[in-house]
Structures are given as structure tokens and as C-alpha cells.
Amino acid sequence: MAEPMGFFTDTTVCIGCKACEVACKNWNQLPARAGGQPEMSGQSYDNTLRLGGSTWRHVKFIEQFDAPYEGRWLMLSDVCKHCVQAGCLEVCPTGAIIRTEFDTVVIQSDVCNGCRTCIAACPFGVIDINEVSGTAQKCTLCYDRMSVGLEPACSKACPTDSIQFGPIEELRQRAAARVEQLKAAGETRARLYGADPEGPVGGLNAFFLLVDEPEVYGLPREPELPSRNLTTSAALSVAGAAVVGAVGLVTLRHRRMQDVAEKEATPEEQAH
Amino acid sequence: MPPDTFFTQPPHWQWYIIFYFFVGGIAGGCFFLSALLQLFGRPDDRPIIRLGYYIAFVGVAISGILLIVDLGRPDRFWHMMIQNKTGRPMFKYWSPMSVGAWGLMLFGGFSFLAALGAAYGDGRLRWRLAGRLAEPPLSTIIALAGGVMGFFLAGYTGVLLSVTNRPIWADSSWLGILYLLSAASSAAAVLILLARRQIPDAAGLDGLERFDKYVLVLELVALAIFLITLGSASRAFLNAWGAVLLLVVVAGILVPLLIGFGRMRQFRGRTLTAGTAAALVLLGGFMLRVVTIFPSEQVSVVGSRVVRP
Numbered sequence: 306m307a308e309p310m311g312f313f314t315d316t317t318v319c320i321g322c323k324a325c326e327v328a329c330k331n332w333n334q335l336p337a338r339a340g341g342q343p344e345m346s347g348q349s350y351d352n353t354l355r356l357g358g359s360t361w362r363h364v365k366f367i368e369q370f371d372a373p374y375e376g377r378w379l380m381l382s383d384v385c386k387h388c389v390q391a392g393c394l395e396v397c398p399t400g401a402i403i404r405t406e407f408d409t410v411v412i413q414s415d416v417c418n419g420c421r422t423c424i425a426a427c428p429f430g431v432i433d434i435n436e437v438s439g440t441a442q443k444c445t446l447c448y449d450r451m452s453v454g455l456e457p458a459c460s461k462a463c464p465t466d467s468i469q470f471g472p473i474e475e476l477r478q479r480a481a482a483r484v485e486q487l488k489a490a491g492e493t494r495a496r497l498y499g500a501d502p503e504g505p506v507g508g509l510n511a512f513f514l515l516v517d518e519p520e521v522y523g524l525p526r527e528p529e530l531p532s533r534n535l536t537t538s539a540a541l542s543v544a545g546a547a548v549v550g551a552v553g554l555v556t557l558r559h560r561r562m563q564d565v566a567e568k569e570a571t572p573e574e575q576a577h
Numbered sequence: 578m579p580p581d582t583f584f585t586q587p588p589h590w591q592w593y594i595i596f597y598f599f600v601g602g603i604a605g606g607c608f609f610l611s612a613l614l615q616l617f618g619r620p621d622d623r624p625i626i627r628l629g630y631y632i633a634f635v636g637v638a639i640s641g642i643l644l645i646v647d648l649g650r651p652d653r654f655w656h657m658m659i660q661n662k663t664g665r666p667m668f669k670y671w672s673p674m675s676v677g678a679w680g681l682m683l684f685g686g687f688s689f690l691a692a693l694g695a696a697y698g699d700g701r702l703r704w705r706l707a708g709r710l711a712e713p714p715l716s717t718i719i720a721l722a723g724g725v726m727g728f729f730l731a732g733y734t735g736v737l738l739s740v741t742n743r744p745i746w747a748d749s750s751w752l753g754i755l756y757l758l759s760a761a762s763s764a765a766a767v768l769i770l771l772a773r774r775q776i777p778d779a780a781g782l783d784g785l786e787r788f789d790k791y792v793l794v795l796e797l798v799a800l801a802i803f804l805i806t807l808g809s810a811s812r813a814f815l816n817a818w819g820a821v822l823l824l825v826v827v828a829g830i831l832v833p834l835l836i837g838f839g840r841m842r843q844f845r846g847r848t849l850t851a852g853t854a855a856a857l858v859l860l861g862g863f864m865l866r867v868v869t870i871f872p873s874e875q876v877s878v879v880g881s882r883v884v885r886p
Contacts, residue, residue, distance in 0.1 A: 419649015430586035
């Protein structure tokens, strides 16, 4: 396997230009929504609103203003996290979702049949159906570009290097140094999200530097694997089946006892 | 803050899937009840046994169609069973969707064989091979294996929902057992309703009604535990869905129980029969799936905020 590759997204230098969104759509030939008709959301500068089958990068805009001129903008270019332990890959029943030699997670469009179980399994709400292909799609970390030694389209286009691409180990070191730098400059809320290989889902190969709680950015605090419920849920169902079976047998036994009682009662009645 | 499961997107599992969960559960439950009566019942149970096997077969056929139609690419439904690139079998025991696809196919096979046997039994089919299916040892093997698969089909759907990261579904491990119990009570209700119409003075009806009562009590307990284990995720019911849930409990479980135990005989001058109770149980079983699926489907993240119904 080649070296694990990924993204480090430093949200503090994101300027919300959406060059990443455009570069992603452009390179991956993803269709526009609503036939290209403008759709205004009314929510800040965000008309994209979510990741999906034909939107693999989404710049989130969070306005934190208590009063005019008091507050800040938070911007985050969201993307598939390429989890080291990926929930989507775990549940995919067709084998369409694979882990590549770059330790990234890719959905093979010629295998996926659109059952959508990966959409429900993703702890981050990244995946959705692409209406053109009818299959589930998401960021491939530009597998085609990486295979020939190119950098993914979004990080290549990012004008502030908010999105950085490279070997995960190198990115982690760079990110840790950046947190220290920010803290020294007085931004005490600076923290990394998903950079810890010991952390939730084995760490994220696309991790982030945040300056607020994860929930503020619409991210789960402790993302988990869907299989956490498998054993308990299955065991409870088996126990339920055993109880229903027992209830069935008890019901039939009750009926047999009644039959026997009726038979015993009949000769006595005849004797009277 | 809402639980982590709220920061995800819905898989668009809606009416096709809800109908599948309902019909598939009834198919599995009917097969189990028929198998139970075949193995441990009386000879005069046979009309009900055959009815159960017919329902199971029709139910599983409808289930397969619903699932295929619901796929984004229905032409690729077979990718669940065979790897399209290598031609090798596709099976992941840790993925409920994968296990479910195989389970549904196996159950489909058993219910087909059982339906053939039943058709021979009531004289609709004069096929010597079908005759063998209707007699031991083959009929016993089919009843045992199909009964187990029936349970599987009734319960795995809830497990499938729990093995996700979605609100309500993944916030409790009790959805599988709840769906299984609801499938058992719905199946008994379908058998009661159809047997009352089609088989005059059918034997086994009393037993089915008693079975339904006991299972409803278990279902009520499982539903209560399910709601408690949801914890802070139960906020997904703090809207009109909460009222629907309450209606499911009252009309789909409590009223049938009161009728069953003879505590409620009339409603506005109308006599309440076991048929009324069965119809309510059936409606409750369907609505239980509606009320556990839609409130979750309607939670999503828009921009950076969680939006719920």
C-alpha cells in the first residue's frame, strides 16, 4: 500500500470563496442541481446547504454575531472524511465501497445498486444518491488524479491553502504546529477534529482545525461505527424469537390441555 | 445539543421500505405460525396452516418486488448476491443488508416449497413432487428451516435500522426485537382476519387469539423499553409524530388487549369482536413502522444546523 494520503482543512484561513466546490464539480463532471436554475437558500452565503451525490465539497458558513461588529464568521469546506474505520464500507452489501491503496474510501459506481444503506451508516451525512447515475456517490479524494501523482482538484484550487493535501503523518505534524501557533496568538479555542488515530473511528484521513465545538460546524462530537449496535440488537432479536416461540408452544399446550379436559369430562357426563 | 446521530443525512427509506417491513414481517410471522401448528398442532389445523403458507409466499414475493423497485438501480439488484466484477458470491455477515438479502432469498425458497405443499394439500395441485413436499420428512424440514428464516425476516429489519447512524434507529438496540414482536402479532392478526372469512368454524382460531394477546403484551413492554433507551434522541418525537405514536400504543396495542381480555366489549353501541381487535393490531403494526421511520427520515443537517420535524 502506498502511504496514507488525505486532507488537512484549516478552517481559520478559509475565506468562503467556494473555489473547492467549483473545482470539484468541474473535475469530476458533477451535474448542477435543478438543471442549473439558481436556488437561493436564504441561509448566509450558503446555497449548497449539504454534501450529496453531486456535491462532494460544501463550504459551510456560520455567522456568530451577537451584535453588529461583534462576532466572527466561521467557514469550513466540508468533504468526505475518509474514515480509517469507515461505517459506509462496513455496511455496503454489494462490495461497491472499497479502501484504496492510499487509505481512502471510494464508491465504485459500476457496482453500487443504490440501496442507500451507506447513506444511513455514515456518521457525518456525507453520502447521497447521484440522481444521474442512480447510485450513491461522494468524494473519491480524486482517486484518478492521485493515481497519476496529481493533487486533488479542490486542494489544488484552494487559494489560501485552507485545504492541504499530503501524507497523513506530515499533515498531522503541520496541523499540531498550527494549533500551537493559534493558541500562542490568543485563539484558545483552536483544536483538531479527527486527527487522533486513537480517537473516534480510528481517525479521519480528512481532518479539520476548528475554533469552536464540533456541533457548531454541524459535526458529531463522537462519530461512531454503525456496527456498535449489531451484537446487542441481533442478540435481543434472537431472544425475542425464542420468547415468541415459547409463547406459541405454551398456547398450543394450553389448547391441548383443554382438549384432554374435554375428553375426560365427556365419559363422566355420559355416566350421569 | 442533540445526540450525534442527528448530525447525519436520511437514506430516503420511505413508503416502499415501510410496506416491505410490514409485509415481510407478516410473511415471516405467518410462516412461523403455520410451521408451529404443523409441527405441534392438531389435524384440523390444516386449513389455517395452508392459509399461513400461502400468505408467506405471496408476502415474500411482494417484498422482493418492493425492495427491487426501491433501489436506485433496480437492474443491479443481483449485485447483493453476486459480485458483478468477479462472479463470486457476495456476502458480509456483519452487514444486515447483505445478510437480509440472502435471508429473504432463502425464505422465499422455503415459502415457495411450503406453498407448493399446501396447494397439494388442498387439492389445487396434483403434482407428485408437491405431494412429497406436503409429507414428512420434507415438510418437517421445510417447516423448521422456513420457520427460523421467518423469524429472521421479521427481526432483521429492525436490526438493519439500528446498524446505522440515524436518529431513533441507531439510538436504541430494541428496534429489532420490537419489529419481530410486532411482526408476530400482525401475522396472527392477518391469519385471524382471513381465517374468520374463508374457513368457517376454523379450528385454531382461539389459540391464535390467545397467542396474539400474549405477544401484544410483550410488544407493549418492548416498545416502552425502546422509548426509554432512546434517551435524549426521543426529542425526535416532540412533534405531531409523538401524537401518532400515542395513537399506535392506544389503538394498536391497548384497545386490542382490552378486547382480548374481555374488558371492552362495546364501543358506541357497536360490538367489538376478535376481528375488530385483529384489524386494530394490523393497523397498529403498520403505523408502528411509519412512526419509527418518518420522524428519523425527517431529521437532517441543513447548512450547519440540525433540522427536525
